[in-house]
Amino acid sequence: MPAESLSSAGTANARLVYMSDFLELLAADAANSSDFTDRSGISATDRARTVLFECLFNHLADDRVASLFTILGFEHDFTCYAIAGYPARSAARSRVDIEKIVADFGGTCLTAERPITGLTGADNGTGRTAVVALIRPVGAATPEIICNTIAPAFDADRPIALGPQRTGAEGAMRSVQATLYCLKAAPALAATAQSLPRPLRTDDALPERALIGDEDARDELIRVVYGSLTAAGPDDPTLLTVSTFLKYGGSLETCAKELNVHPNTIRYRLKRAAESTGWDATDPREAYVLITAIALGRMATAQ
Amino acid sequence: MPAESLSSAGTANARLVYMSDFLELLAADAANSSDFTDRSGISATDRARTVLFECLFNHLADDRVASLFTILGFEHDFTCYAIAGYPARSAARSRVDIEKIVADFGGTCLTAERPITGLTGADNGTGRTAVVALIRPVGAATPEIICNTIAPAFDADRPIALGPQRTGAEGAMRSVQATLYCLKAAPALAATAQSLPRPLRTDDALPERALIGDEDARDELIRVVYGSLTAAGPDDPTLLTVSTFLKYGGSLETCAKELNVHPNTIRYRLKRAAESTGWDATDPREAYVLITAIALGRMATAQ
Amino acid sequence: MPAESLSSAGTANARLVYMSDFLELLAADAANSSDFTDRSGISATDRARTVLFECLFNHLADDRVASLFTILGFEHDFTCYAIAGYPARSAARSRVDIEKIVADFGGTCLTAERPITGLTGADNGTGRTAVVALIRPVGAATPEIICNTIAPAFDADRPIALGPQRTGAEGAMRSVQATLYCLKAAPALAATAQSLPRPLRTDDALPERALIGDEDARDELIRVVYGSLTAAGPDDPTLLTVSTFLKYGGSLETCAKELNVHPNTIRYRLKRAAESTGWDATDPREAYVLITAIALGRMATAQ
Amino acid sequence: MPAESLSSAGTANARLVYMSDFLELLAADAANSSDFTDRSGISATDRARTVLFECLFNHLADDRVASLFTILGFEHDFTCYAIAGYPARSAARSRVDIEKIVADFGGTCLTAERPITGLTGADNGTGRTAVVALIRPVGAATPEIICNTIAPAFDADRPIALGPQRTGAEGAMRSVQATLYCLKAAPALAATAQSLPRPLRTDDALPERALIGDEDARDELIRVVYGSLTAAGPDDPTLLTVSTFLKYGGSLETCAKELNVHPNTIRYRLKRAAESTGWDATDPREAYVLITAIALGRMATAQ
Structure with a gap:
């Protein structure tokens, strides 16, 4: 929603987006940045680099930014x-x-x-x-x-x-x-x-x-981590086993009871999942990554 | 040049003047005794309500929205x-x-x-x-x-x-x-x-x-949940105990060893924390809430 | 390239894009449109509809425009x-x-x-x-x-x-x-x-x-028309036959000579191509569509 | 509000003032006797040339670009x-x-x-x-x-x-x-x-x-090619003959029938048109240029 994305990207972003060409970008920075009140010793290169990073920090990577990169070699x-x-x-x-x-x-x-x-x-x-x-x-x-x-x-x-x-x-x-x-x-x-x-x-x-709102991280958790749990298809028990194990706080017994299988089966499945997906639900840090990925994955695929 | 046309249309002052125009139109329509004058068959009240909800759905809640509420009683x-x-x-x-x-x-x-x-x-x-x-x-x-x-x-x-x-x-x-x-x-x-x-x-x-980006939820996790763990001051062991317990996946023994106290001390502190803060680190769901709150709290207070 | 797209989309577009929410859109129009100098008899609905079409005419279809549609039923x-x-x-x-x-x-x-x-x-x-x-x-x-x-x-x-x-x-x-x-x-x-x-x-x-710059038409010529000529794979002679026939101005004989086959083969291939692709190279109007599609398709797939 | 920050940075006046700053920096760098002061190892002249070409590639050719040309001699x-x-x-x-x-x-x-x-x-x-x-x-x-x-x-x-x-x-x-x-x-x-x-x-x-959107090519097709077909005035049959001939896929007979004249008349007119305009409708490549020019010309002069 534009209002939201604008406010989160900040005024600097709106200002930069609105400059119609890269020379205006180079000028706009000078007009606004207090870095340049003392201009002695500032080269054109310095300014181009400052403007380039201002763009990158504000999530801009359009043709104007490509021009700035070219200028900087x-x-x-x-x-x-x-x-x-x-x-x-x-x-x-x-x-x-x-x-x-x-x-x-x-x-x-x-x-x-x-x-x-x-x-x-x-x-x-x-x-x-x-x-x-x-x-x-x-x-x-x-x-x-x-x-x-x-x-x-x-x-x-x-x-x-x-x-x-x-x-x-x-x-x-x-x-x-x-x-x-x-x-x-x-x-x-x-x-x-x-x-x-x-x-x-x-x-x-x-x-x-x-x-904290990093879309790339969200995408990766859904695509890579959640994706690895569901890669073997809907009949594969990996996602169900891992998510049930995590839901019961890492208790093999409760998870086995809930899924009506022997605890050794759970143990075996978790081991196999760790090998195939690269994420081990019995490690506390990786468990947190998996919980987050499953939450995001479920929201992304909800019907 | 776009910037020029904007400056004539987009100042805060102009915005308020013209905005009230649109809301006045809505109010006038809604106040009209014959509420179904519209060719589209939608009553003026319905229209005002639709506009109001579109505002709320788009995170708008300023004076213009307050006016819409007034129009709707x-x-x-x-x-x-x-x-x-x-x-x-x-x-x-x-x-x-x-x-x-x-x-x-x-x-x-x-x-x-x-x-x-x-x-x-x-x-x-x-x-x-x-x-x-x-x-x-x-x-x-x-x-x-x-x-x-x-x-x-x-x-x-x-x-x-x-x-x-x-x-x-x-x-x-x-x-x-x-x-x-x-x-x-x-x-x-x-x-x-x-x-x-x-x-x-x-x-x-x-x-x-x-x-998924809900700022209110983030604020509440930091202010209420993380805040409850730190409320008793920097010398109180609640935050350290809870976070260490969670970091080691809910293992009393590892947590106790890490903090160099007896496991019963950990058990006692967690129980007391659950009573005073309302969040029980030994419950898997509340553990997830606490982990998230601690992560956000640490990022918010980092120096 | 932003400069180009901005200038071709025009100032109105830049102005509309820059309004941060749909209520501002509704206000901005009033501030700029001479349609509203006489405001008697103008309803809120009229204004919302005017602004909506102004957006559609300027290639805008974001969440603010969806809000305007909702307001209009x-x-x-x-x-x-x-x-x-x-x-x-x-x-x-x-x-x-x-x-x-x-x-x-x-x-x-x-x-x-x-x-x-x-x-x-x-x-x-x-x-x-x-x-x-x-x-x-x-x-x-x-x-x-x-x-x-x-x-x-x-x-x-x-x-x-x-x-x-x-x-x-x-x-x-x-x-x-x-x-x-x-x-x-x-x-x-x-x-x-x-x-x-x-x-x-x-x-x-x-x-x-x-x-005249309609991107949707360009896409359709490349995807649908050029795509139909290349759908049967690189060994299929359809694209080569049709393009050679068109290059020689619709002469069966020259085309046959160029491709070193009998004119009847060309005739047969063009007939089959017309049936399978829906475009008949022997019809002058469809020949023009095909020439344009092949030109665009070749530029789009050039290496 | 973004509009406000823009109005302080984005007026035409401010743009020129600060733009000349950047160009002055470039010029000063380039005029410097030691041409390799830059940490990046790129000479000031190289930098100015790169900036110049980025402008030309992005359709910029205003006073700022003229300044860059001057810097480069x-x-x-x-x-x-x-x-x-x-x-x-x-x-x-x-x-x-x-x-x-x-x-x-x-x-x-x-x-x-x-x-x-x-x-x-x-x-x-x-x-x-x-x-x-x-x-x-x-x-x-x-x-x-x-x-x-x-x-x-x-x-x-x-x-x-x-x-x-x-x-x-x-x-x-x-x-x-x-x-x-x-x-x-x-x-x-x-x-x-x-x-x-x-x-x-x-x-x-x-x-x-x-x-593919080249405005100069469009202008030339309309002004030069379409213009040559209409140069002899509204009573001259050149445009009608050429366009009818092309519409019927280069068939002299159908064209003659449509215009109710003898095929030799068509042949004669096309020959004369090729001589006077430089574009021969009986050549497949030139026919395509003519079709395109007539399409554009008709759109440009439509009432």
Whole structure:
């Protein structure tokens, strides 16, 4: 519903959407951003990069954004992935360090700063500004290697998020969004995960991302996780067994009684489901992922 | 240039002036003694009611909507609650029945129809059109009594949702929205709830509503549920105990070991927490509510 | 490309898109339309209908438009079709006549006026204002029966267009657009069609609609017409035979020589293709449709 | 409210002020003696050229784009033409080769890369990236000579497009657009043209360009082709004869019968029309151009 989507995407989004071409985008930012009140030392490249990230942060990835990428040397059909974290010291220093390391590997990257706001969207001013890097893959250096190498530029006591590798402006936007949602979700993970992975991959926080409105996470929970439980068809007992087991809080006996089979049958089915779907209902964290996926899947397929 | 045409049409001032025009037209039509002047055969009152509900369904509850309520006889500061369900036979018949029953109690109500779409927003055309009634409380008849009395107008095999009692246009909108989100969430409840309450109260589906983007549900999970766990202050072990117990999948022993206390201490603390907060971490459904509330609470208060 | 689509959709579209809710749409129209400078005798219904058609004419069919339909008594999931033509006498008289006839059949319809502009988008002021009716199907009365019955309300010397029957706001918009493009395309049909069908169905003017930018016509030429030529797979000679025959201006002999087969083989293949695809390359009008479809199909599938 | 924020940022005045900012930054960067100050390793001149081409590709040719041309040494009122094709080996190599050849002739040129997407706008990832060169005419070297000389830089199995010579930013944009539309249209030409001209001139693909939305092609078909058929005034039989001949699929006899004249008269008129207008209705390819032009012309002049 437009009213809702507008208000949730925010005024910045509405403003950006409404600019009719990318040159207007470049101008509009200057007209509104206080970053540019002192224009000494600002290059055209700096401004283009600032505007580009403003678009990506606001879920924009249209042709104008593709133009901005081209201007910044990311030609059509480029591949990239995002890494986001909190700066070790200053954001400016982190960005310089990251750009230098990636350049040493022979690659290119774009960096920006982004405050990580609370759930209400309000910036609580507690200095939670993240640094986001958009990196083009370089030779044999995997995202993991790059991520480990630039890790010292980030605060060691806070999470780092590594986004998936994707193609084009739309893919870049989704990778950036996934890392931002991950940083936002990280404090919640302690509720069910026994330790916080580092780097945090975007799949590590699916239920939390869904809770705060990340559509990509919702889609993945429905398509991938719920889909894996129903892949073997309506006669397969996987979904029923897993959901009954979870509904009774992980009690094999109650689940067996409810389904009128022997507990060993439940045990066997859960083991087989864990092998085939990759999600183990007897692990508390994965149980939470499964409960969330089943809830979303049932709502999505309700008749 | 579009921006220019907008600036002439879209200022807040202009909006109010012209908006009242449309509402004045509606009011004038509705006040007209011959209520069926329209070529389409729809009375002016019906039209105003349809406009009102379209507003409520689209999350609108500003001064314009308050005007619509006034046109329909719901004066300033009225109190009301919503009931929604699927019609027993036709939607038209359900609406007539409900309006008659409420009138028999001496009350007034407004009814409308609303398709309940899937998560994707796409209507799958399976006839899931709900009937929504907005009811002003009448004498000694509680919402529960009214709800039970009008229940036969609804499909007995499908959920009925009873919204909270609220005040004014904003309150009416929230009560209506809560019942709609509940109907949407109902198919998911089977994942963790052992039976579907009838009527479904809006608190019965908090985690599912939060998952599909209901801000009110999110707020309530943070404020009420998470708030109850932290109410006794930072030194109180309730939040830590409950969250550790949940993180280890409901194992008293692992939780006790992790917190370095005796399992009986955990058992005692959980019992006391269930009494003081109203949420029992040893019940699978309430455990799911608590996990969701803790996840949201941690994200909302992260620094 | 946004700049292009914005400029082609026009300022009205940008203005309408930008209104955040349907009540603002209703107000915005009043702020801009000179229709309402004299407000005496204008009902809320009239205004809602005017705004609704303004949206449909500007390719808008979002949730706000669905709300406008609901207000006007076209509930969710309604089915409808559009009929458009030039008024016999005045547009106002035609609209009244059409509405009365449809009501006599027991149905409901919404009508509006729309100038049919030249290719440049400029209204040349030659009185080419069409009347568009959006009709909900009624009992046993087919669209053809309704169309014939209301035909006297239209100018007998000018075309009438009958749109396809569709569902919901999006479907209504497409049916309306198809009839408008048809009226615009009608003068061109004389170039290749030997007589102008009455009513003109939207399939009768596919190449002309594609030429003036109708995306639906382009899609249909590629998917349906080009698709029928390639349906039998890459080894089937249908596409090659038809396209070679057309390339040589309908000469059996040259085509046969080019493909190194006997002319009778070409004749047989064209006959079989006409039967299986429904398009006969030896008919000049259908040859033009096929040439256009092959051109579009080749561009769409180019590698 | 979005409208409010827009009104502060989006007036035409503000746009020009801040736009010149961005262009001034670009100009200052480009004028800088050390041309490689940028962390990304892209020179300021390269950046300005990339920005310029992104404008041209997006149909922008206003004062802002004229400023970009000035930054790159194409002063006010310059003349140029575009050549586009697919690279023989790498795009980078093709660009270097083309720039060198033009420089050897004593001229200047700007080059860029542009993916040629399918009709849907989706890139099918098959490496269809074209190289576009914008060339200022040099001494006695005609565009044809230049085109032939740089042809080896392009893939010999794929089309090359040569745009018309034009003046200023607007002219440059149109020449570039015409070559891009030509490359997009090339796969369709095989439907009616017996061989693909090399280089493909922008007039060679008028109907196909019109079909995919090229306004310049539409204008030319109406103004030049349709105009040539009607140039001799309303009493001249050229348009009627040609259109009747085409409507009956190129049958002299049927056309003669329809117009009630001797077939030799038709033959004579078509011959004379081919001489005076340059378009021969008895040639299948030109017949298709004429049909399209007549369709567009009739729609453009309809009353």
